[in-house]
Amino acid sequence: MSDEPISEACAPESTGYLRLFKIREFRAVFLAYAFSLLGIVVSEVALTVLVYGLTGSPLLSALTFALGMLPYLVGGALLSGIADRYPPRRVLVACDVLCAGCAALMALPATPVFGLLALRCAIAVVSPVFNGTRMATLTDILGDGDLFVLGRSLLRIVSQSSVLVGFGLGGVLLTVVPPRGALLITMCTFVASALLLRYGTKRRPARGSDGSALMKYSLSGARQVLGDRRIRALLLLLWAPPMFMVAPEALAAPYADEIGVGVAGVGLLMCALPVGTIAGELYAGSALSATTRARIVLPLASLTLLPLTVYAVTPGLLPAMLALALAGAGSAYTLGLDRWFVDAVPEALRGRAMTVHTAGLMTIQGVGMALAGLAAEFFAVSTVVTAAGVLGTVCCAALAAEVRATRRHRTTGGEPVGVRERATELRDGADHHVTGG
Secondary structure, three states: OOOOOOOHHHOOOOOHHHHHHHOHHHHHHHHHHHHHHHHHHHHHHHHHHHHHHHHOOHHHHHHHHHOOOOOHHHHHHHOOOHHHHOOHHHHHHHHHHHHHHHHHHHHOOOOOHHHHHHHHHHHHHHHHHHHHHHHHHHHHHHOOOHHHHHHHHHHHHHHHHHHHHHHHHHHHHOOOOOHHHHHHHHHHHHHHHHHHHHHHOOOOOOOOOOOOOHHHHHHHHHHHHHHOHHHHHHHHHHHHHHHHHHHHHHOHHHHHHHHOOHHHHHHHHHHHHHHHHHHHHHHHHHHOOHHHHHHHHHHHHHHOOHHHHHHHHOOOHHHHHHHHHHHHHHHHHHHHHHHHHHHHOOHHHHHHHHHHHHHHHHHHHHHHHHHHHHHHOOOOHHHHHHHHHHHHHHHHHHHHHHHHHHOOOEOOOOOEHHHHHHHHHHHHHHHHHHHOO
16 A cells, blocks of 8 residues: 555545545554553553652652653753754654663662653653654645644544543553553553554655754744744644643642532543543544634634633532533634644744644643642632633633734745635535545
C-alpha cells in the first residue's frame, strides 16, 4: 500500500475517522502515540507511589505530577527549533530513546528520590519537542486539509480516553508488579514507540534552519509565531478554554465535599468533562463536513465555557456532571480551529509553531489549576467555577472577535486569509459530498 496521503475523493467507501487507517504511516504514528501515552500514564502512577513510599512525603509525591507539566514551557521555548532543524523522524525516534533511557534509570534500585524527580523533569522537557514534531509530521503524512484535522482529533480522543481508564489501569498494574517494575514497562513502551516511528514512517528532510545557534533559532521561531497577529489569535483561542475548563477538575474534590457526595462523586465529576470532550469530537469528526466544522468554530468557542455558570446555584452531582459534559462537548471547536492554525503557519515554521502550541497549552492549564486552587482558598468552590465560566466566556468571545478580524489580513503568501480559508472549506465540502459524508 502506498505511503502517500489518501484523498477523501479516492475513498468513497470510508468516511470520518476510518479514512485515516488506510494510510500506513498514520497507523504507525497512532500506535506509537498509544504506546508512549501508556508509558507516561504508567510512569506517573508508579513514580507517585514510589516517591511516597521512599519519603512518606505527600508534597514530594504530588511534585512528581507537577514536574510533568512545569518544564513544558522551558522545552517549548528553548528547544522548539529542534522540530524544524533536524529530520522529523530522527527527532521523534531520538526523543523516544531518551525517554526510554530515563525510564530505565528510574527503574534502577540505586536511583535516589532526587534522581527520580530530575529524570521525570527531563522527560517533561523533551515532551513538547516530541509532541510538536509529531503534530508537524502529521501534516506531512495527512496533508494540511481535513485528514490532518481528523488525525489530530483522533489523537486527542485517545489522550482524553487515557484520563478515564489509564490511571485505573496503572493502579491495577501496581497490584501485580512493584513501582520500579512498572517503570521497566514504561521503558518498553517508549522503545516500542521508537521502533514503530523508525520503521513505520518515511525519512523526510528538515524543514529548514538559518544556521544560528539552537536556542536563538528556537526563540526566533517563538517570536515569529507570537508576533504574527493571526497566529497569535488562533493560539490564544486554542489555549483559553482549557485554562478555564480545568477549574472544575482541579476543584472536584472540594466541590464533592461542598455538596456532600463523597469520594465516588469526585471520580464522576472528573470523568464528566473528558466524556463530553470525546463525544463532541467523535460527533464533529464523523458527522459534520469540514465546511460545517469551520462555520461553528467561533460560536462554539465563545459558548463552550457557558455551562460552567450553572455552578452559581450550587447544583447537585447529576446537574454538575451534565454541565461539565456540555462544556467538554464544546471542545469540538478545535477541529476547525486546528485547520485554520495549520493554514496560517508557514511550512518552514510549522515544527516550532506546533511545539510552542503544545508547551503553551500545558503551561496555561497548570496556571489555570493554580489560580483556581488559590481562589478556592478565599471563595466557595461553586463561586470559583462560576467565575471561571463567566470570565472564560468573556475572554473567548473577545478572542473569537480577534480571530474574525484577522481574516482580513493577508498571509505571508499574499493571499487574503478569508479567501484562502473559504476556498479550502469549499474544496473540503466538495470532497465530503463525494464520499457521502
